[in-house]
Amino acid sequence: MPEALDATPYDALLLLSFGGPEGPDEVVPFLENVTRGRGIPKERLKEVGQHYFLFDGISPINDQNRTLLDALRKDFAEHGLDLPVYWGNRNWAPYLTDTLREMAADGRRRILVLATSAYASYSGCRQYREDLAGALAVLEGEGLGLPRVDKLRHYFNHPGFVEPMTEGVLRSLAELPEEVREGAHLVFTTHSIPVAAADTSGPAEGHGDGGAYVRQHLDVARLIAEAVREETGTDRPWKLVYQSRSGAPHVPWLEPDVCDHLEELHGAGAPAAVMVPIGFVSDHMEVLYDLDTEARVKAEELGLPVRRSATVGSDPRFAAAVRDLVLERAAAESGRRVTRCALGALGASHDLCPVGCCPARTPKPAAAGTDSPYA
Numbered sequence: 001m002p003e004a005l006d007a008t009p010y011d012a013l014l015l016l017s018f019g020g021p022e023g024p025d026e027v028v029p030f031l032e033n034v035t036r037g038r039g040i041p042k043e044r045l046k047e048v049g050q051h052y053f054l055f056d057g058i059s060p061i062n063d064q065n066r067t068l069l070d071a072l073r074k075d076f077a078e079h080g081l082d083l084p085v086y087w088g089n090r091n092w093a094p095y096l097t098d099t100l101r102e103m104a105a106d107g108r109r110r111i112l113v114l115a116t117s118a119y120a121s122y123s124g125c126r127q128y129r130e131d132l133a134g135a136l137a138v139l140e141g142e143g144l145g146l147p148r149v150d151k152l153r154h155y156f157n158h159p160g161f162v163e164p165m166t167e168g169v170l171r172s173l174a175e176l177p178e179e180v181r182e183g184a185h186l187v188f189t190t191h192s193i194p195v196a197a198a199d200t201s202g203p204a205e206g207h208g209d210g211g212a213y214v215r216q217h218l219d220v221a222r223l224i225a226e227a228v229r230e231e232t233g234t235d236r237p238w239k240l241v242y243q244s245r246s247g248a249p250h251v252p253w254l255e256p257d258v259c260d261h262l263e264e265l266h267g268a269g270a271p272a273a274v275m276v277p278i279g280f281v282s283d284h285m286e287v288l289y290d291l292d293t294e295a296r297v298k299a300e301e302l303g304l305p306v307r308r309s310a311t312v313g314s315d316p317r318f319a320a321a322v323r324d325l326v327l328e329r330a331a332a333e334s335g336r337r338v339t340r341c342a343l344g345a346l347g348a349s350h351d352l353c354p355v356g357c358c359p360a361r362t363p364k365p366a367a368a369g370t371d372s373p374y375a
């Protein structure tokens with residue numbers, strides 16, 4: 001056995017994710033959960049429902065999280081880190097509130113949360129903190145003793161997140177026909193969000209110009225593009241583009257859309273492209289439908305050879321990165337010496353979201369931040 005690792009003061013890790021349907025009967029109730037009070041047009045919902053029905057109503061996201069849980073437990077056990085790992089979702093079973101109740105019943109008092117979103121944004125960060133506050137409020141209403149909940153910092157620039165994706169791009173390039181490989185463009189893609197939400201993402205001092213959301217993605221894209229150049233000796237043009245837009249058409253969202261960009265690349269004579277889904281942790285529906293189905297059809301129509309590179313999923317390097325982040329935060333919380341691992345120009349993100357970080361349009365209590373009502 002390796003020497004035991006010390007996660008004190010924490011006594012559990014909670015994987016917090018989006019959730020997804022696992023059968024045709026679950027699609028509509030799932031979409032109702034996702035969109036409750038969010039003003040997404042009915043047309044968009046029907047369309048997104050169709051995406052799920054194309055895959056028998058089954059989103060792969062839950063199985064991917066089950067696999068990630070296994071990878072985390074295996075990594076922790078192999079490294080002598082004695083920390084139980086739980087899983088709860090925002091929009092589908094196992095629901096966060098039920099998991100948190102179970103954790104409280106198991107006597108967990110200090111919980112560290114890993115959200116399956118690597119970047120700062122309302123949807124990827126504060127909304128998960130609101131979910132935690134909502135679940136804590138339910139437990140409080142039931143008269144249960146509340147555990148203290150902290151959230152791991154953003155991990156977009158951790159080498160255990162960036163390196164598996166870089167390797168994925170190299171694999172995708174190798175799969176392209178040799179005659180177009182050299183000239184292939186890199187198309188980094190992430191979830192579009194409203195421009196107003198992007199501009200206010202991250203801490204207040206960095207608001208504007210796409211905020212932390214766009215800056216963090218640009219940093220990861222540049223890191224991967226540079227690593228690929230070093231590995232292949234070819235300096236490929238690259239761009240950050242967006243996918244999966246929803247919302248009303250008159251509200252500006254981040255652009256260009258990945259399909260429009262493929263069209264533009266083709267028009268400008270690019271011989272091939274690799275789509276690199278840096279915004280996502282696993283190959284869930286946004287990757288499977290919006291890239292592997294919709295964007296691929298677009299590329300085929302254009303006659304543009306494309307490949308889609310891998311997300312980190314349950315790569316052992318990602319599991320190791322989570323262990324590293326857990327130990328980093330545990331050290332910080334208990335006044336031990338801290339080493340913060342981060343690539344790129346932005347450095348390691350904050351542990352605690354400050355007031356005004358990724359604000360909601362309608363303010364709501366959020367846990368695991370400076371303004372948490374649950375200390």
Ligand SMILES: CC1=C(CCC(=O)O)c2cc3nc(cc4[nH]c(cc5[nH]c(cc1n2)c(C)c5CCC(=O)O)c(CCC(=O)O)c4C)C(CCC(=O)O)=C3C
Binds near residue numbers: 020038060191193
């Ligand atoms: C930034 C971001 C991430 C990445 C960070 C993270 O992972 O959290 C993400 C992930 C995901 N989004 C997902 C699914 C959906 N997102 C929707 C709607 C929206 N997403 C938004 C943003 C994001 N979303 C936004 C600004 C909206 C508009 C309305 C709102 O603010 O709510 C809708 C409603 C219909 C539609 O408009 O498309 C659905 C069904 C799934 C599950 C996939 C599966 O089932 O495999 C996952 C992982």
Ligand SMILES: [Fe+2]
Binds near residue numbers: 121125202353357358
């Ligand atoms: Fe935030």
